[in-house]
Every structure is written in structure tokens, then in C-alpha cells.
Amino acid sequence: MRKFTSVHDLGDLQSALAEAFEIKRDRFQFTELGRNKTLLMIFFNSSLRTRLSTQKAAMNLGMNTMVLDVNQGAWKLETERGVVMDGDKPEHLLEAIPVMGCYCDIIGVRSFARFESKEDDYTEKIINQFIQYSGRPVFSMEAATGHPLQSFADLITIEEYKKTARPKVVMTWAPHPRALPQAVPNSFAEWMNATDYEFVITHPEGYELDPKFVGNARVEYDQRKAFEGADFIYAKNWAAYTDPNYGKVLSTDRSWTVDAEKMALTNNAYFMHCLPVRRNMIVTDDVIESPQSIVIPEAANREISAQTVLKKLLMGLK
Ligand code: CP
Numbered sequence: 001m002r003k004f005t006s007v008h009d010l011g012d013l014q015s016a017l018a019e020a021f022e023i024k025r026d027r028f029q030f031t032e033l034g035r036n037k038t039l040l041m042i043f044f045n046s047s048l049r050t051r052l053s054t055q056k057a058a059m060n061l062g063m064n065t066m067v068l069d070v071n072q073g074a075w076k077l078e079t080e081r082g083v084v085m086d087g088d089k090p091e092h093l094l095e096a097i098p099v100m101g102c103y104c105d106i107i108g109v110r111s112f113a114r115f116e117s118k119e120d121d122y123t124e125k126i127i128n129q130f131i132q133y134s135g136r137p138v139f140s141m142e143a144a145t146g147h148p149l150q151s152f153a154d155l156i157t158i159e160e161y162k163k164t165a166r167p168k169v170v171m172t173w174a175p176h177p178r179a180l181p182q183a184v185p186n187s188f189a190e191w192m193n194a195t196d197y198e199f200v201i202t203h204p205e206g207y208e209l210d211p212k213f214v215g216n217a218r219v220e221y222d223q224r225k226a227f228e229g230a231d232f233i234y235a236k237n238w239a240a241y242t243d244p245n246y247g248k249v250l251s252t253d254r255s256w257t258v259d260a261e262k263m264a265l266t267n268n269a270y271f272m273h274c275l276p277v278r279r280n281m282i283v284t285d286d287v288i289e290s291p292q293s294i295v296i297p298e299a300a301n302r303e304i305s306a307q308t309v310l311k312k313l314l315m316g317l318k
Contacts, residue, residue, distance in 0.1 A: 034063035040104035053302035101134035115247030152305035167231035173203035176237035202226035
């Protein structure tokens with residue numbers, strides 16, 4: 001594998017899942033694979049889980065790791081070509097990227113949607129420049145339109161907890177005070193569409209996602225109806241995708257918060273969220289603290305998804 005930005009980069013999904021479970025059984029069985037290989041993790045945005053789980057995954061494989069926080073301690077980077085660089089950004093991404101590629105074997109990039117230009121966000125302008133100019137295999141640690149390491153961990157978690165072969169998985173929009181990218185819901189939808197699960201998306205009108213990611217999902221505007229008989233509830237906020245409201249918060253309606261009364265409509269569903277989560281906006285305290293909440297094992301599986309992806313990228317170096 002030479003890049004990882006989507007479920008389609010993994011090849012056969014069932015084989016990738018089998019590989020993930022093999023790693024989970026013994027995460028130190030491939031420590032020779034990464035010997036003398038260096039992972040560079042580049043963060044344009046903050047992180048807790050991605051930073052720690054990916055670094056741990058690399059260490060499990062015997063890799064050396066370097067972390068660069070672009071906005072703390074590095075030169076500020078200009079990302080636009082053609083700009084007269086007389087402002088506060090002394091270095092251009094077009095030099096910085098190949099230089100970074102000189103010091104490592106694999107590059108992970110976190111670069112969120114900026115909501116300044118829908119075209120720039122949805123053409124993945126930043127991570128695609130790393131793919132084009134670094135000369136190294138590149139993987140997404142959450143880019144503008146996708147968070148595949150999260151979705152892979154989500155899928156591993158569902159496979160571990162599901163009680164039927166074809167569970168009903170419901171992704172629900174929930175309120176949040178700030179505008180959040182569509183990366184997590186886009187990816188989750190993409191990955192659920194790659195399974196044979198029953199997959200439903202529920203959100204208020206105006207929060208329709210890019211049809212490219214929605215795929216064959218059933219979209220249900222009545223949240224309570226969507227919850228009926230669900231085996232998994234996956235909560236997430238996102239800002240509007242459709243024009244002219246791209247990147248805007250249209251609603252903070254707390255009647256969409258996931259609470260115990262709505263969870264009672266489900267088939268004793270497990271509650272999932274990628275974290276960080278705003279309690280009593282996205283989900284009530286009692287639901288996230290309930291035995292049906294699997295947000296911690298879900299986060300733990302981030303190490304497994306990252307290790308599976310890094311292993312495939314390391315094997316692609318040979
Ligand atoms: N879920 C997730 O990616 O968490 P971080 O933003 O903390 O990395």
C-alpha cells in the first residue's frame with residue numbers, strides 16, 4: 001500500500017479486518033518490520049487519540065517516530081501557490097513537503113477542513129500535496145473530508161460487539177456549539193457502505209452530506225424513527241455541507257442530543273462516538289457512562305487500525 005485516505009486503499013476489507021484482529025491478538029509480532037524506519041506525523045490541528053495511538057502503533061512495529069506540530073515551533077507555512085510571501089508565513093508548503101520527506105520513510109498528515117473554500121476542502125488540497133510532493137507513502141490522520149483511521153477502528157469495534165451478522169447501525173447528527181468538519185461522518189458512511197450492515201443516517205434538514213459518501217445509506221429525518229431497533233448508535237456533529245451554507249452551524253437544537261429515552265427505542269444499542277465529545281450537547285452523562293457505551297474500547301482500537309495501516313505501508317516499502 002502506498003497511501004491511505006479511504007477504505008478503498010485497503011484492498012479487500014475482510015482481509016484487512018482479519019489482519020487487524022491478528023495484530024490485536026499479538027501487537028508485538030512484527031517489531032522487525034519497522035526497524036530503522038521513521039514515521040513523521042504532521043499535525044496542522046490538535047489531537048489526543050490520533051497522536052498517541054498512531055505513535056504507539058508505530059512503536060509496536062519497531063519504528064522511530066517524529067512529531068511536527070506545524071503551528072507550534074515550526075515556521076508558519078504558506079499553502080497557496082502564486083502568493084507574494086510578504087506576510088507572516090516565511091516558508092511555502094511546496095519546499096517544506098519534500099524537505100520533510102527527506103527525513104522519514106512514511107508520513108501521516110492531520111489537516112482539517114478550513115471552511116474557507118469548499119473546493120479546496122473537497123479536493124483535499126493539503127494532503128494531496130503531501131502525496132504528490134513528499135516522495136513518501138502518506139496516510140490520513142484526519143484530512144478535510146475523511147478520517148479513515150477512525151472509521152477503521154469503528155468498524156473493528158462493531159465487529160467485536162455485534163450480536164447479529166447484519167446489525168442495524170445508525171449515525172445520528174447531534175448538536176454542537178461550533179462548526180465541525182464532515183470528515184468523521186463522511187468516512188463512517190463510506191466504511192459502513194463497504195459492509196453489508198443495515199446503515200441509516202439521521203439528521204435535521206439542511207445537514208445532508210455529500211452523496212458520494214452517503215452512498216446507499218437510508219436517510220431518515222425523524223431521529224426517533226431511525227433509532228427504532230438499532231444495534232449501534234454512532235453520534236456525531238457536523239456543519240452544513242450543502243450550498244449556500246457550507247461550513248455553517250444551522251442548529252444547536254438539543255432535542256437531537258442522544259439521551260436515555262431515545263436509547264430505549266433501540267435494540268439495547270451500543271453507543272459510539274469518536275471523541276472528543278461534548279457531554280449534554282451530543283450525549284447525556286447517563287448514556288455515555290452506561291454499560292452500553294463503548295467509546296473507550298472504540299478509542300483503544302485506534303491503536304489497532306493505525307498499526308494495521310502502518311504495517312501495510314511498511315510492507316509497501318519493500
Ligand atoms: N477521534 C480522534 O481523532 O481524536 P483526536 O482528535 O483526539 O485525535
